[in-house]
Amino acid sequence: MALNPSRSLSSTRKALQQCRPSSLSAAPVRSFSSTIARSFGSETNEEPQQNYRPRWSYTPEKMKGPGFSINIVKDPRRKVWSCNEDPAVLDAMYNRLLGxxxxxxxxxxxxxxAITHKSFDQGRRGFNTRLAYYGRQILAFEATRSILVSPAGLNDAVAPDAFGRTPFSHPALASAxxxxxxxxxxIIQKEKMAKLAVEVGLPEVLRWKPRLPENLEGSGMTVVLNQTLYAIVGAISLQHGAEIAHKVARERILRRLGA
Structure with a gap:
């Protein structure tokens, strides 16, 4: 059967007129403004007030637990330990250490x-473990360098060979x-480093939680003080570069240790 094009077009036109809602034809058109939106407080020249707190001074709310701890402490007095919160005391320690x-x-x-141990606040405010690892490598390098460039002493003389052989020698290997x-x-003994830390007042600003508050040495205070000094050197290297960090390690730490 042949199709009638005029009949099909007219029927399609009628169907579209019946399905077209009247509301669509009268729908409002949204107009976009070409002006730049004003920021908050631009008319009154006032800025929004924010209760700003530095990150080191508080524990984020989402990192806090449900309000109780599953750790059972035999002696409740061991849970009480206060750390310094005064920035002026911390700055005084840095001035004594770094000049x-x-x-x-x-x-x-x-x-x-840099002065926060992982035992402080369960590590929720960050801790200095990775900074300490980096700073330890810097101090070890500078300690090795100080040995190699030091003048030869009586103990550095090569003992004579029992069989009369002459060892190989080269200027590049003379200091090895x-x-x-x-x-x-x-040079960087734990006891020496801990003594230096006490001299600059690091225990007064150190943020940590000893396991035994009545026995700080038994809680590992010597190791924590060493780690904190390493972390300060590592932080300086990341902030200012290797040249400044190595200079601080030589002049402010190793020289005080007698290197």
Whole structure:
């Protein structure tokens, strides 16, 4: 059967007229403004008030637990331990350690992070473990370098060979034998580093929670003080570069240790 094009077109036109709602034809058209939206407070020249708190001074709400702890402490007195919260006391320690204007070498957040042990606030405010690892490598390198460039002593003389043989010698290897008499760990001993930390007042600003508040040495205070000094050097290296960090390690730490 042949199709009638005029009949099909007319029927299609009628169907479209019946299905077209009257409301669509009268729908309002949304107009877009070409002017730039004004920010909050632009008319009154006032800025929104915010209760700003530095990150080091509080624990984020979403990191807090349900309000109770599953850790059972035999002696409740061991749960009580206070740490310094005064920025002026912290800046004074940095000035004693790094010299005048030493508190300006690091931003506020990094200054607090470098002296924060992972035992403080369950590590929820950040801790200095990775900074300490980096700073330890810098101090070990500078301690090795100080041994190699030091003048040869009586103990550095090569013992004569029992069979009369002459060992190989080269100017580039002349200082390598010094490491057989002194090692870097002999310079950066834990006891020496802890003594230096006490002299600059690091225990007064250290943020940590000892396991035994009545026995700080038994809680590992010597190791924590060493780690904190390493972390400060590591933070300076990341903030100012290797040249400044190595200079601080040589002049402010190793020289005080007798290197």
């Amino acid at each position: 005048p204007q030493g508190d300006k070498m690091l931003p506020d957040e990094i200054k607090w992070l 034998d010094k490491l057989s008499n002194q090692q870097p760990q002999d």
